[in-house]
Each structure stands twice: as C-alpha cells, then as structure tokens.
Amino acid sequence: MSTSVTGPAPGQDVPPVPPVSSEAAARRDLDADTRRNLYATMVLSRTYELAIVREYHADKGPGFDIGKGLVPGEMHLSAGQEPVAAGVCAHLTKDDAVTATHRPHHFAIAHGVDLERMTAEIFGRETGLGRGRGGHMHLFDPAVHFSCSGIIAEGYPPALGAAFAFSRRPGNRIAVAVTGEGAANQGAFHESLNLAAVWKLPVVFIVEDNEWGISVPRTASTAIASNADRAAAYGIPGERIEDNDVEAVYEAAGRAVARARAGEGPSLIEVATLRMLGHFEGDAQGYRPELAEVPQHDPIPRYEARLREAGVLDDAAVEQIANEATSRVEAAITFAKESPLPDPAEVLKYVFAEEA
Amino acid sequence: MSTSVTGPAPGQDVPPVPPVSSEAAARRDLDADTRRNLYATMVLSRTYELAIVREYHADKGPGFDIGKGLVPGEMHLSAGQEPVAAGVCAHLTKDDAVTATHRPHHFAIAHGVDLERMTAEIFGRETGLGRGRGGHMHLFDPAVHFSCSGIIAEGYPPALGAAFAFSRRPGNRIAVAVTGEGAANQGAFHESLNLAAVWKLPVVFIVEDNEWGISVPRTASTAIASNADRAAAYGIPGERIEDNDVEAVYEAAGRAVARARAGEGPSLIEVATLRMLGHFEGDAQGYRPELAEVPQHDPIPRYEARLREAGVLDDAAVEQIANEATSRVEAAITFAKESPLPDPAEVLKYVFAEEA
C-alpha cells in the first residue's frame, strides 16, 4: 500500500464494511460464507467463459473466420482474472454502478448482470441486453448499473458521472471503474483520477494488471512497477494486490468501498492478475514466453485448495457450486440460442430516444 | 524535490552543465554573467510584452473589439512568468527544441526565436514566421526548433518526437516541453510523461504554475499541491521551484537538462510563477481576489534589486539592458508594421507541401 487509508470522518454516514488495517486482515480469516461466495462467483464466471469458448469456436470453420458463427466478432475472455471481479463486487449492491472494459464478463457476472440477457446479447438476439446491437464489448444492464466499453480507459469517465449523480441523492451508492494496466497509460485514466479526487467522488478505480496489453508487456508500456504508486499523484490511497489473491482483493476493496461510501473520495487498487487465454480468441500468443506456465497459475484451483484446507469447501460443496454454475450457464446459453434474432427492418430504431 | 537526480552514467557524453546538488547550489552564487543574462532575458521579454500590450490596445476601440486592429485575436501574455523561460532556456542551444503553450512569448524570446519575424507574425504579415497564417498561439521557428500550440497540454507530445529524432542522431540535443498547471490535468500530460519515461527520451517537462487556469484556481483543478509529485508516477525526477525564483529555476533546469543530455531520460519541473495580467487581454479578472497584490510580486524588480545588492547590476547596466531591449523590441515592431500584409489570393497556399 502506498498511502494509508484514512478512516471515515466523524459524524459521517459510516457504511457496514468496517475499515480494517491490512495487518489485522492478514491475521484473521474471512468468514466461511464470504469465502464460499467468492469462490462460487469465480467458478460461475469461469464456467460461463468456458461455455462461451465452446460456443464461439463451434462454428468458425473451416479454418477460423472471426465473423462467422452464432457468436461472431472479437471475444476477449477474462479467465484467470476472476479474483478481481469477485473480490471487488462482493462489496457492491445492485444500486452501485460498475463500468467495465472490453474484457467484461467476470465483472458483469460478479455484479449480477442478467446472465440470460447478457448471453442473448453475445449471441446477437433481440432478447439481449442491447437487442443485439451492442455485443460482448457493449453490455448495458441498467438494472444493476452495469456498462462496459471497447475503447480502453474510456470507461473511467462515465463512472465519475454515476458517482456524481449518486452523491447528490440519499444513500451512499458508489461507482467502480475498471481498466487494464495497459489502459492506465491512456489520458482518460489520469483525468478521471484527478477529477474524482478533486471532487471527492465515491469511486473505486480498479486496474487489472495481467501484465499484457495485447502483445505488449507491462514493462514496455509502463514506466513504473505499480500503478498503485500513481495514486499519490492525486492524493488518494493506492494499493497493489499481488499474486491474484481474491481475499486480498476483497480486503482492499472493502477499505476502498468504505471510504467511498463515507464520502471521503476515490481510491485506486491495482491487482496483479492473470490473462489465461489470448488477448482475444484466435490470438496464438507467439509473443508470450511464459505461455506454458500459465495454467499452473490458475487462481481457481488454488483458491479451492486453500478453502478445502481451511475446511470451507469439501467435495460436495465444490460439486454443488460447479453444478449450479453449469446449470445457470447452460440455461443462459439455451435461452440465447432459442431467442429470436433481431429484425433487420428495425435496424434504424434506437438511434435516438423515442419521443415521450 | 521528490526524487533525487542521478548523475550521468559513466562513459556517456557528459554535457557542460555540471550536475550539482541543490544544497550546493544554494551555497554558492551563480556567476555574474549568467545572472546578468537571466535578468536581461527577462527584461527583453517584459519589454516585448509591454509593447505588445500597447499595440494590441491601440486600435481596439471604440470600446474593445477583439477582432479589430493591427493585432487582433486572443492575446495571452506571460508577464510575470519570465523567470521560468529565462531559467530554463539558458541551458539550451538553438539545436534544442522547445514546444510552448498558448502563452508562448517568454519562451520564444528566451529560446532565441527571430524577434522580427515573430512580431510580424503577431501583426499578421507576410514576413511573419507563418506568413500571417499562424498568429501568436502558432509560432513556428524551425531555425531554433521552436513551436507552440493553442490546445493546452497538446504541445507535450510533439516534444517527445523531437527528442526521439534527436536521440537517433549524433549530439545530445534535447527537447523542452511547457504547459501550465491547469494543463497538467489533461490526458496528454500523463501519456507524454509515461512514454518519455519508458523510452528514456531526452525531454525536460516544465509546468508553469501561475495558480490560475483562466478563472479556475489551482485548488479547484488539481488534486495535489505540487505537480512535481506526479513525477513519481513515471519514475522520473520531479522538482518544484517556489517563489518564481529565476536562479532556482536555472539550477533545477540545469540538472534536468544534464540528465536528458546524458541519455538518462526525462524530468519534470514545476515552477510557482505569477500571471501578472489577465488570462488574455480584456480579461477583467473579477474572479481574482489577490489582484491588488499582484504588482508587488513582479519578479523583475525583485531580481534587479537582488543583483544590485550583489553588485552584479548598477544603474548603468540596468539602463543599458533596458535600452537594448527597447531598441530590439521597437525595431521588431517597426519591422512588423512596415511589412506587407499577406496576399489573400494566396490563402490556399501551404495547405499541403509543395511537391518536390
């Protein structure tokens, strides 16, 4: 942690998550329910993405034609990065906003985006979140205040706006904004952190450091080792979580969310995470020297082992979580596949809002 | 200083300016010639701008019509900020590049831009640096690698390019990039510092903190007290010079220039300076509470007093410097006024380069 987190100011509306120092957190375990939920969220996300991989590649041939099949277009998967989304979103309610990136599924799932309508969107169906107009980089679920964008770092500024709106209303809703470590070198990152800090907006900024921006390693794009150190440039707390540790993410996010809810302003959290797959499906990753070692760093079996050891999970629980995930995911895929395609005659609709 | 400056790497082409620690600098005076030159540069710049004020307002009436007169358009003057330009440019040769802002005169003058052709440009004449096409925010003098731009912070990126080109050629030329403290919250600032740091480009980044971005005080725009602290976000040295002190600027710039020439990469220097006039001519500055006190902080009489006390200047020297400045400035203005206007029939020229 580069900056110590200040507690809530006296007399302010203190949120449920108690601000704990990281040392204290390290000393005591999370409760079993929380841990099981973190694990289950990660499993759901992974299950979802493996199903998407299956569906995505099912009909791209002969060869690989990116525009073909039930799920065409670029497909950026978050497998390996589930700890970030699970750890952060565990602190949110559906009234909080999340703006995610081109790699959005884990955050969408962890934040409770409607799985069926999200899947229908990815399958380009009329029942999709965007009636097939958005696609996997443009998922909007206003019911849980979720959005994402394909232009890197440009999801940060709208999060400020959600936070701005929230801060003028009763309640202590917050916004979470996500980018990758590559995107942290884009101007929008800087402008957003500064503006949020000057106006003390209730935002939590997340940087997912998976060490790669497509084929460019972090060292070739970023002048310093930890984006958390950039928080000091805005006078806000910055923390870096190493080793893709979901519980450490959970703890750090708890502090940042509490701070935001207390009206004390934004925080920045960078998480060292892992892109298990290519930048997008079809990326052969010839540029990636450590490719062979990637699977052994998979955070899900690792966390599973830890929870088994701690007695939080056993075979039955693991199986139940897996089965639930599978049935939700397959139901969503079935829903999507059985949904109607959009009507091309309606392609001009929704450019402008319908007049009242 | 937030970060200590590392000396030149052994065996590298060490530039003439010795890297000295700031304590050492504080202990010993600069030599008299350097001090006199710093003073003379400041006086030339101020003399120039006072003449511009005179010419600018001479024919804007009745009332004030911004588009009227021999010098129409917005006019951003740097009076009060001369210490920054004088202190920095004293370390440059005409082979070094400077990219300045919408408030460019002091840097243009300190870097040796052709005074007559610059003035002719401001008067919109065919003999101007841009044949009347640019105006005072768009001064390009390739002879001394000077340019400026009216879009705030967007002068930083081209400086990287000059530095990039220089770093591939013999010699140890550098680029200096200037913005205001308001502009330091623009995305281009962040991107440029990071890229320059990753590629170790020979750039010196200057932030002129005159406490105002038009009518918005620094505290309302910037989350932290010193932009020098932002250097750490890029792993480069950052220094803040207080009190508009030309010699402190000179010392700090010396270190940064030496580092750049030695191939060690960029540095960031913020100078607390003073906008003595309105944001542009015609700005009544109703928003500015400290307005009445501004004149007493004028850095030029202050520096003059210091140099008189130190025996570097006396009445005769001051008068001579003033006279020289006046005669150069008036000659430039006469040159401009006597120069022909551009020919409207040639207005379509120079959109594209003439074919070879």
Added chain:
Amino acid sequence: MTSTVTTPVRRLNTSKAMVEAIAQEMRVDDSVVYLGEDVGSYGGIFSSTAGLLDEFGRERVIDTPISETAFIGLGIGAATEGMRPIVELMFADFMGVCLDQIYNHMAKIHYESGGNVKVPMVLATAVGGGYSDGAQHSQTLWGTFAHLPGMKVVVPSNPADAKGLMTSAIRDDSPVVYMYHKGVMGLPWMAKNRRSIGPVPEGEYVVPIGKAAVAAEGTDVTVVTLSLSVHHALDVAEKLASGGISVEVIDLRTVVPLDREAILESVGKTGRLVVVDEDYLSYGLSGEVIASVVETDVGLLKVPPRRVAIPDTPIPYAHVLEYAVLPTAARIEAAVREVMA
C-alpha cells in the same frame, strides 16, 4: 421586428436568451446542472452561463479542471443515471481531446443498449471565427459532429432560437450538441451583426429540434445556411431585394436531424440553390444539402448550385486571409448573382 404597442417584446442578445432558457429549466428540474471550464464565476468565456452561478450556486454551476474527457464522460454517466447535465466544451475546436466520449459513448450508448439506456445530455460548445483566433479556435465543425450518428445537433442563429432550442435540447431524451457561434452571442467585445440582439419570448419557449425556418421569403434563389451566416445571408437578401433579386433564406437551425423538406420546398419554388456554410467545404454540410436536393429530384435545380464555405484550408490568423476564406456577405452575394446569371 415584431412588437406590439401594449406589451413590447423584450430584446435580448443571444447569450442572455440562451442563459434564460437554462435558468428556467434549472428552476423546474434540479437534475439540470451546468459543467465546464470557466462557467462559474467567469460566466462562460462567451457568456453562455452569465449569472447562473449567482442564482444556482456552486453545486449546480460547476467549474471543471481542464480535463474534457473526464468531465464530458462524467456528464454521460450522470445522464445515464437520470440527470440532465449540460456540459460545455469551451470551443468546438477542442473536440479532438475528447471526441471519444462524445462520439463513441454519448452518441452510441442508447443504440448499443437497444434503447434501454438514455443519455439526456446537452453538449454546449462555442464555434466560429471572424476575430483572428487562428486555426485552432475558429472552426465550426458541425459537419464533423453531424456526420457521426447518435447525437442531435442544433445551431441557433438568433436570440429567440437560442432560447427555444436550448429548452428543447435540455428536455430531449437524446444527447444534443448545442453549437453557439461566438459572433451571434451579441458579446460587447466582439463585432456583431444587429441580428444578434432581438425579441425573445418571455417564459417557457420551445423551438422544436429538426425544423428549419424561413428566415426571409423569396422566389428567385434559395440560400440554405445556418448560424452566423444567416445574418450575412439576410443582409444580402435585403440588399439584393432592391436590385430585383428575391432571395429566400433558409435557416437550418438544426443540422441533425436535417429538415430536408424545408430545403426541398424552397428549392422547388426557386430552382436555384446557394449553400452557405462556415464549416469546411468538402465532405460536409454543403455537399449534404446539395445531394439531398438532387437525390430527390434531379430536375429541381435549373442551374448548378453554389457553395460558399471555408475552402478546405485551416483558418488563417491574419484578418485579410481569414476574411478571404470566411463566407462573407460579399462572397454570398457573388454566389447568388452567379446562380442568377
């Protein structure tokens, strides 16, 4: 112009009329806020917010850092969460530092969300040249905004329209780019046509988005134009009327959606067309207007149409050069005479 003996219609300059609409909407809807650089105590560099801070305070009239991407994006996020922010981009010329938020986010979210998310936001921005502000501070750029789908674009030329279009823009559930020409604001420190001061209805006043106005009726030639050029076109129409040329001036008022019917109706009558556009000539508004006519009926035009626009040069600083590229009354008159020849 129009006034009655008993209740004289107030005459306001365009900036006051624009501010009046904003203030009226802010009074009835507290989700309306105004964000931008120097919109607070300065009152807007071109007086777009003069007086608003005093009435509504710093919580609703808010100076921003010089971070257009961040604060325009903030406006977008606030709009998707139910507010109706007005966000000012000080000069349209600065679009280059924040166009992504504008064209890839503000303009596309509604469509990408299949209509499920609305972005009821106004992007207010100053346009235009004529006072030697150089190539980076004199552009109108409405052609650029209008080309990119998903945002409405309105461009008032006079005080009443400035008020009525601002009211509509704030109330619209889609993003609206509101482009005010510095030369129509009626600023005390800039040369202005007398038409920048005019009668403005009191109280609630709405000008519908998407409807052009016939600024002057005529029968010989149609001049389609917008913004400050309307003033020049009207000057030319008045001048030529005495010389026996009857000029109809269409003030587009809205660029997106374009009122093609109004153009066709007028050209159907006159058979002659001059498009006057302070934006760049090629790939912009002037071509669109002409194409809209001929793709409807290739026989409507009796003679080739003429375009008076910035001839694809950056806008030069020197007065003599700038006025060689601007669509001046002299250039408009010459074009009208040419199509009448």
Added chain:
Amino acid sequence: MTSTVTTPVRRLNTSKAMVEAIAQEMRVDDSVVYLGEDVGSYGGIFSSTAGLLDEFGRERVIDTPISETAFIGLGIGAATEGMRPIVELMFADFMGVCLDQIYNHMAKIHYESGGNVKVPMVLATAVGGGYSDGAQHSQTLWGTFAHLPGMKVVVPSNPADAKGLMTSAIRDDSPVVYMYHKGVMGLPWMAKNRRSIGPVPEGEYVVPIGKAAVAAEGTDVTVVTLSLSVHHALDVAEKLASGGISVEVIDLRTVVPLDREAILESVGKTGRLVVVDEDYLSYGLSGEVIASVVETDVGLLKVPPRRVAIPDTPIPYAHVLEYAVLPTAARIEAAVREVMA
C-alpha cells in the same frame, strides 16, 4: 488479371503488398520508422507490419504504450525534425482519443507555419466492419478525416494499390492518412473477397495520390466507391453485365485530394450515378461526390443519384443487423437497378 507468360506477376494479399512497400522504403531511408500498438512481435493486429520487426529490429519497428495522443504526437514531432515516421492507429475508431494531434497539429502545422515546417508522416489505420466487431470497432470514418483540411487521405482497395499508395504516402512531404480496410487485407482469419489477393509489381511501385482508377469500364451507370466496397461493386458489375447493364466502377483510391475529374468523366458518359460508401450516409463522402457532379453541370445526371451507405446508425453487432446497414452487393445491385429503371 494482367500477367505475361514469361514472368508471372506474383500474387500477394493486400497486407503483404502494404508491408512490402514499407520494407522497401525502410531499406532506402533510415528515417522511416513504424510506431504503434502491437506492430512489433505481433506484426500488427491486421498484419500491417508482419515481418518488419525481424528485418528492421526494435529500433525501427516499435511497440508503443496505449497512449495514442502521445505517440501520434511523437510522430508529428519526429516528422517536423526530418524523420518520416509511419504511425499506426490500430482502429480508425480510436481517433476520438487522439484527434487533436491529428487534425489540429499534424494537419495544420504546415499551414500555420506558412509552409516553413513540413510534417512528412503517415498515419496508418484499419477501418471497416463486416465481422461483428460492434459500434466502436467497425467504422470507416474517412469522411471525418477528409472533412478536416491539411491531411491527404488514401484508401486502397487492392494489393497493388496498397503497395503503390504506401510508397507514395511515405514519400509525400505532407501528412497522409492511409486507411486499410480489414476486409481487403486478405487475412486468413476473416472472410474476404477474392480481390484481396492480386498481382503486385515487384520493386519500386508508386501509385500517385489523388488519382482515381476505373476499376471496371461501363457505359450505363457509374458506381463511385472505394475500399472494400469496390470488391462488391465489381461483383455487381460482373453479374449485371450478363443482364445487359454496363456498370462503370470508379475506385477513388484517394479521398483527399478528390479526383473530381475522374468522376465527372465517367458520369458524363453514363449520366447515372450510384455512390457506395461504407461510411455514414449524411455529411460525408457520398454527398460530396454527388455535389461535385451537380455543381459542375446540373444536366449531367439523367436520373437522381443513389447512395448506398451506413444509414446514420451506429454499426450494430448482430450479423443480421450489421449486414442490413453495410453496403452489400445486394444493396448496390438494387441501387444500380433503380437508377436504370
């Protein structure tokens, strides 16, 4: 196409042809460098730089951080200091984060400096849709670049032109925006028209900037188009030829400066015009082409021209929707039949 028995002309896909031009210029001029995201070991997301890193090394084929404003600005500064950088903007859609450097700096410096500073730089960028990449990754946007003065804009449709125009772009002393459509690159992982592989001259090969090509000769109707749409237009021309409609296809190849003469010559012959444009319909290329014709001679067109373009919607993701807005062969054919009716 053209080949002789003795020396068969190699056939390359467009990306290889483009890379060949870059490599040839890099060999003879060491001030030519290529900068951009994933242009090094990845070889460019759309193979715009495949193999260059191996030959020229990391000092000349340079991966950048994701900081378009910084590295495009860097290209500008390097160009003004005498280098000839090629800078890649991975998708033209990303212009919004860096347009200021492009249109206010790269494009205006030469003019603002009165011709004293040159900016000999190439901005290479991928354009176009058709593979469900959604509203932020499928745009062509050449209308936007072309509207803003000071940059040349070239848009090759086939391998030979890709090579020849790249050679010209690198050698040009003005900034040139080089827009390559993903669908013409001939990538193995994307559907492609057979025309994305074709004969490419060996050695130095120059296609002049500013000259359109007659891609197919015809006498009944002129289809003016560019980039991938040329392929579709040629398919339609071949198909209709057997049905007795003779279609002339003009491949613009360059958008700025526009070869108006070539358009006029063809329309003068056919009297019928269809403009096919994968950019947005309004305020763009299609309007400009039509206006250019009628402002020259209002009698040239026998029937109203037709435009086949993206109908002012963001580009939808779902295949059925995307192909409802793209200028497909079917839509082109319908338009041709309409002007022939």
